[in-house]
Amino acid sequence: MKQKVIFRVDANPEIGLGHLTRCLALAEMIIEDFECVFAIFLPKLEVVEQIRSIKSSVMFLSDEFIDVFTSLLTGNEIVILDGYNFTESDQKKIKEKNCKLVFIDDLNAQHFFADVVINHNLTANAAKYSKEENTQVYTGSEYILLRKDFLTKIARIHNKKNEFSKVLICLGGADKDNLSLKLCTMLSDYIKIEKINVLVGSAYPFDENELITINAKINVHRNLSAEKIVKLMEETDFAIVSASGIAYECASVNLPFIVGYYLRHQCLFYEALIKQKNIIGLGDFKNLNSERLYNLILELQTDYQPNCNSFIDKKQKERYLQIFNSLLIN
Numbered sequence: 001m002k003q004k005v006i007f008r009v010d011a012n013p014e015i016g017l018g019h020l021t022r023c024l025a026l027a028e029m030i031i032e033d034f035e036c037v038f039a040i041f042l043p044k045l046e047v048v049e050q051i052r053s054i055k056s057s058v059m060f061l062s063d064e065f066i067d068v069f070t071s072l073l074t075g076n077e078i079v080i081l082d083g084y085n086f087t088e089s090d091q092k093k094i095k096e097k098n099c100k101l102v103f104i105d106d107l108n109a110q111h112f113f114a115d116v117v118i119n120h121n122l123t124a125n126a127a128k129y130s131k132e133e134n135t136q137v138y139t140g141s142e143y144i145l146l147r148k149d150f151l152t153k154i155a156r157i158h159n160k161k162n163e164f165s166k167v168l169i170c171l172g173g174a175d176k177d178n179l180s181l182k183l184c185t186m187l188s189d190y191i192k193i194e195k196i197n198v199l200v201g202s203a204y205p206f207d208e209n210e211l212i213t214i215n216a217k218i219n220v221h222r223n224l225s226a227e228k229i230v231k232l233m234e235e236t237d238f239a240i241v242s243a244s245g246i247a248y249e250c251a252s253v254n255l256p257f258i259v260g261y262y263l264r265h266q267c268l269f270y271e272a273l274i275k276q277k278n279i280i281g282l283g284d285f286k287n288l289n290s291e292r293l294y295n296l297i298l299e300l301q302t303d304y305q306p307n308c309n310s311f312i313d314k315k316q317k318e319r320y321l322q323i324f325n326s327l328l329i330n
Contacts, residue, residue, distance in 0.1 A: 002035040003328055006059065008069055009082045010040055011047050013203045017173025018244050019082045020047065022104065022120075022145035026080070027056050029148070029317040030324050034078075039069055046202035046223055053225075066090040073097045078327050080104065081114070084265065088113065100327045104145070106265055112137075116323060120144045120248075122272035122311070141311050142319060145245070149226035150252040151314045164301045165194040168232060168239040168255075170246045171262070171285070173201025179262060179285045181211060183240060186290045188215035190297075197221060197232055199246075238300060242285070243270035251276070252312045256304050258296050260285040277308040 007027065011020035020038075027036040036056040040047065041064040048058050061068055066086075073079070075098035081090065082104040091113040094101050103114040106121060112131040116138065119126075124139035131137065167187065171179045180198050187193050198211055202223045211220050221232060230253060233239070239257035241247050243266040250257045256278040261270045262285045274281035280300045282288055 002033065003078060003324075004035045004037060004076065005030065005078045005080065005324070006073075007036065007038045007080045007082065008086075009038065009080075010064065011043065011173075011203060013174045013176055013205045015083070015174075016176075016244075017047075017201045017203050019104075020050070021147070021173070021245050023080065023082050024050060024054060025145040025147045026104075026320060028054050029320045031055055033321065034324060039072075044202055050202075066093055070094060070097055073099055075099055076329055078102065078324065078329070100329060102323075102327070106268065115327060118143055118145075121268050122276075123268070136323075138319075138323065142313070142316070144248050144312055144316055146248060146252055146312070146316065147226040148317075149230050150249050151316060153230050153253055163192055164237040164297060165192060166197070166235065166237045167193055167195070168197045168199060168236040168250075169241075170199040170239065171242045172244050172246065174203040174205070175200060176205065177262060177286070178206050181206070181214075182285070182288070183293075184211050184214050184218055186288075186293050188217060189290065190294055192297075193217065195219070197236060199224065199229065199232065238297070240282075242266060243273055247273055247279075248312065251279070251310050252314070254278070254308070254310050256300055258282055258293075258300055260288065262286060276311055277305055278303075 007023045009019045009023045011017045037059050038051045038056055039059040039061055041061040051058050070093050078100040079094050080102045088110050095113055101114040102116045104118050108129055112135050116136050119139045120143045122141055126137035126139045129137045169180055169183050187196050196218045198220045200222050208220045212218055233253050233255050239250050239255055241257050241259055243259050243261045247259050258280050259273050260282040261267055273279050280296055282296055
């Protein structure tokens with residue numbers, strides 16, 4: 001019988017889909033050797049379908065508080081927490097059930113009682129974590145959480161182009177401020193752009209037709225599979241994305257991109273990303289104007305190095321299997 005791994009994670013328009021997406025990525029890496037279950041409070045049908053598509057099951061929670069979840073644990077599980085709402089107290093309650101605990105973290109803003117902490121920010125420093133003596137911390141690009149289609153795809157080599165005319169826009173699965181609309185409006189007036197592909201997730205709360213009616217250049221893609229996202233990236237010259245999982249996905253297929261942030265927790269990812277080749281930073285999306293955006297596109301095109309290798313080595317699966325095998329409960 002396979003060891004059960006329970007992912008305690010949520011996804012909705014308010015918090016977005018990023019936590020879920022990287023948990024799905026981790027589940028894909030270990031699913032052949034472990035039984036994966038996703039414990040979620042009020043998931044949308046699209047979320048349930050995503051989970052089941054990778055041969056994982058769903059535990060439907062009646063409440064988002066930790067006590068409801070821990071009451072369902074037997075002590076024979078490996079539990080994964082991913083979310084900014086989880087606290088030191090939550091960690092303790094799970095450990096009190098004698099479960100093994102993995103915490104996927106971005107912020108390093110609390111003491112960690114988990115057995116394992118994972119922070120895949122490129123500049124995260126394991127030595128700076130406040131933790132228990134036996135807590136293992138894994139950080140950096142070696143532990144980036146990417147779905148298998150991005151880890152197995154052979155990186156393409158671009159040809160240097162005179163024009164960056166096809167662009168992909170993705171501001172996360174929710175984009176609750178509808179920054180996609182702002183970018184589409186700016187780019188629709190940019191004569192050098194011939195095609196604008198906008199990628200939104202199942203948590204996107206706005207009317208897609210509002211984007212489409214701006215200009216005939218615009219195509220909206222909603223809730224695509226990882227395989228289809230890779231294909232879309234292959235047909236694109238460059239991207240404009242948020243400092244989140246989508247940026248790592250672009251980097252994995254060597255797609256040059258302009259990156260920005262609109263949430264505080266994205267700033268650490270942003271600062272690390274703009275130090276990499278073929279990536280240019282625009283700062284806060286909310287302060288962006290058309291003139292600056294056009295200049296950034298020209299800068300990316302001018303500085304683009306088509307033969308530069310990605311910072312992602314695509315050996316993440318074997319590293320994660322080693323971690324989880326070390327947590328097996330006898």
